Amino acid sequence: MTKFKFNKAERLKSEKTIGRMFKEGHSFGVYPLRLVWLKVEEPRSDSPVQFTVSVGKKNFKSAVARNRIKRKVREAWRLDKSRLYKKLEGADGQLAFMVLYTAKEDLPYQDIEKAMKTVIHIFIKKNMPPANKRRENVPPLS
RNA sequence: ACUGCAGGCUACUCCAUCGCCUGGCCCCAAUCCCCUGAAGGGGGAGAAGGGGUUCGGGAGGAAAGUCCGGACAACGCAGAGCGCCACACCACCUAACGGGUGGGGUUCCGGUGUAAUACCGGGAUACAGAGCGUGUCACAGAAAAUUACCGCCUUCGGGUAAGGGUGAAAACGUGCGGUAAGAGCGCACGGCGUCCCCGGGUAACCGGGGAGGCGGAUAAACCUUGUGGGUUGAAAUGCCACGUACAUCCCGAUUCCGGCGGCGGGCCAUCCGUGGCCCAAAGCCGGAGCAAUGUUGCUCGCACUGUUGGCGGCCCCUGGGCGGCCAGUCGGGAGGGGUAGGCAGCUAGAGUUUGGCCGUGAGGCCAUCCCCAGAUAAAUGAUGGAGAUCCCGACUUGUCGGGAUUACAGAAUCCGGCUUAUUGGCUUGCAGUGUUU
């Protein structure tokens, strides 16, 4: 039951962490999304991942439109994150995730959900090869 | 019924699944307290957190712009003056307002109608003062405000605003008289200010009469008059936690007087007990000065804070004067550093529903009912399915098929307004046109 929830512990709120993500973190894009992520050594909560969304004011001037897109992206994350959580079981540290919405128009939910699934898939494929050798394949922080 | 104008109301509904924020209740539970005690047992409280087939609530008419007005909070005073800002026909409403309601003036439009005034309906209106002062008034024009030039007249001293046709604006307009030529110089009609009287109206103002007049515009130019405003704003403010650093540098003040007090000293008198006079430390009290603050514009007032101690030098001379340094305290400033978490403020209020009464109305009074968002990288969503409404097409005229549910837009301390954005529907008032009775 708990796998579809989205609590406060799972939200990324620290301004410092977000600042570090853009300096030191890694990123890749899957239209219309772009993931920025960083491994945090001292977890702020007991959740394996802290997640947040960003929609630029440049692309969407209306606050209503920005809020709607953020809700859709959060919904997609909420429904698909369990796949990643399963892979992360037993790992120490915490991951900070930020998803940027890069499209210029408000896309329907199905498109966003599809992109989110791809994002999670690529992340697992790149950084989480099965079992024991996981730690070595995580790229070092620059 | 249609059209036009001016308003008002509303902001799709329901079901299922998965979620978000928030308040209550229940469960788990680290821990703490009490009783008894050898362990242990019993009872109670229970932060943060987790959970629940649990019970409630969860965006707007503009939540927006931040243009006004308040509540509330801080600044030692809600003190003074200056400055600054705002407002400006009258009355009322209101907690207050630059808002609203009603009325007045001015002006525009439409209709009816006239020789013309007029009447009806609707709109707009930052609408105090230009017979205080200062400034500005391009081009054109003789001249843009106290005045010249041309012209006209002349007794050659001068008089004269009729003419000069340009302009947004130029000496009340037209006619007659009058004159050397002219001029409100006089008269008739008309227009516009000032003052007084009468009538109506709470008043603005309107109507009538009289006196004395008529030398431009601009105050959303300075300004004058009147009225109001102390300033700053929830990133206010208070508390807790964490963290540097009661750290560094620069500047300023740290002076004097009086009273009480009497350590101690000097002089005089002496019946040797003491008495009188003078100087006078510590401490206490009061005052002046200085520094700084001066309610986050300037100045001032009152209040408040600091004004303590040590060490040398020079001069006269044995008690003072002058001038320094150091530390402390207080005040001002500079650069730099740390934190950017939590709680309160924070949602029961000029509140909401319904009804009655008063008022032309804005609104007021009374009763009744309800509790109705409090997030903070910032909650109210996603998916699916019905219904309802609207649009398009087809024809069997009430069915089918397709599409849309949209616009503007997301609370951030809270209210009252204003302004701006905006889809569709419903509805009220007024005017006009047409039809029927």
Add this chain to the structure above:
RNA sequence: GGUCGGUUGGCCGAGUGGCUAGGCAGAGGUCUGCAAAACCUCGUACAGCGGUUCGACUCCGCUACCGACCU
């Protein structure tokens, strides 16, 4: 959340209510064998909408956009 400031040609920038300076860039010309430089000429602007005024870049409202500050 609050408090302020700004918007003038393609770019930078001045402007007292009376025809919007100047520079860079662009176009044409003179000069040159050709260019550069220099000189001459030209085009293109007051963010938008209302109001005050005879007249508005300027004064006053509203709107849009850009920017600064606060602890």
